[in-house]
Amino acid sequence: MNTPHAEQLRVVANIPVGAKPIGVAVGLSDVYVTNSGEDTVSVIDPSTNGVSATINVGLRPEGVATDPQFGICVSNGGDNTVSMIDRSNAVIATVSVQDLFTPPPGMMRVAVDHFLSRAYVTHRGSGRVSIINLSDEVFFAFPFIDVLGPLGVAVDPTSHRVYVTQPEFNAVSVIDPEPNGVIATIPVGQQPIGIAVDALRRRAYVANSGFNIVSLIDIDTHNVADIDVATGSTGATVDSRGNAYVTQFDGTVKVIDATSGSVSATIPVGSQPAGLALKPDIGRLYVANSGDGTVSVIDLAGG
Template sequence: MTSTIRVGPNPVGVAFSPDGSKAYVTSHGSDTVSVIDVASGTASSAIPVGDAPTSVAFTPDGSKAYVTNQISGTVSVVDVASGTVTSTIPVGDGAYGVAVSPDGSKAYVTNNRSDTVSVIKVLSGALTSTIPVSAIPRNVAFTPDGLKAYVISSGVDVIDVASGTVISTISVGQNPFGVVFTPDGSKAYVTNFGSSGTHTVSVIDAASGTVRSTIPVGSGSMNVAITPDGSTAYVANYFSHTVSAIDVASGSVTSTIPVGLGPVDVAVTPRGSAAYVTSNTSGVVSVIRQGT
């Protein structure tokens, strides 16, 4: 079954706190982050952040959330306990995607107008380095062991985290957009926004850095999330107004789920009981319950 939660206008990014009690949703239309109380299924508050907030990521201990502000070119650091912004960090032009390393020491921010990744030291909140990448970087994800990061740009730039350099670039489909690793780190799923008839997901073998299969999905595939048990991948299809559910073992789409208009991002609860999907045009989060 599916339901909806009303949030701020033009929601884009969504992420769950590690304990699963809250979901943060960025609102392009109000420059806020809507805080959803998962137990009640309602947006309990809205946190003012920068101009055009896009993506959000929590630290592993759940104490902080990092929010990218695309037009401001900044990152808002939110203290989760108080629900307030404690600092604002200038990064590159067009700050878009954000990911925190598994050990909680670094945050990587993609800057899609300056073709760079900003590296933030979480403990100090300082910008420590800037990594040049390919054109128009969008989203980023760390491998579960934290040794590498995949940056989605014109291809997939693979960053060696220890050296802070791009060590390879993997060719995928047309206009790649989102990325997620399976929990065991063996595969990466990359969505290809594509054009007419070419909306797919590329499945990368992480050990070899090669595309092993390509899965057709809905129109305008944007972001992707995988359940904690690694069994199912959910893909938000912007133009189809649907979510494709992929069985990871077989590599096939097992269901196509209608959601709100213009789905952009998707996140799965830490226990895997539901997926939250931001519907940019509808101004809601669509909630997909397990088994839908």
């Protein structure tokens, strides 16, 4: 995908979804959005820029991740579960992350390692990252890894290491899948939430909600650089060229240029943008606006 000049980046649609949308993930054909205010997932058809289906899930769905073989995983912070959805958009299982310990409802996110067929589920209230094996016939959230106050989560598909933000500790923990433990903790900015990994360039972008910087981590050395983005950030994603996109409290998406490491464009979107996801085959970026119940569609291909 070729990213156009800054002046070509624009919102081409604002799609009404459910109340308080937070998470966004793209599948092989559709886009999935968690509506935390009404316990549903909206399915967006990119060809029409409209909602083609609504899926009932658990209480207060927040995170969402897709897997091309299995389907969709939705983390429900209101009842400490994960809704497992197949590729026909049917809920086939609901997995509890409580085990013998019953944590209070809390914020949850999810990321998938496609190669290892694993879903990693963070639960901020319990201080755990649970692992769900997507290749099992019966799903269990076990084993789990202790991480204090985990929230945002991203997987490096090359090393299969998992990067978890810890808002209360201004840090990112690194989990190695063998032997399923934390191998490093990296100091970043204040109150980190979203994180995105650029595996090709060995980088991770961390959206810090408590200050006006995005932390850029070298995931091989764990060195950290600061990128000034003017205000607090919540979500992050990265494209194939290494350009990063972060959602901002001021109702915008900032574009961070891969070469200069600085902001190259600011794109106005809806109110209180949160999660975002890129559909590279059509050059579109989908942004969940939790404040107004919409998804902004940004054309990155200059069409």
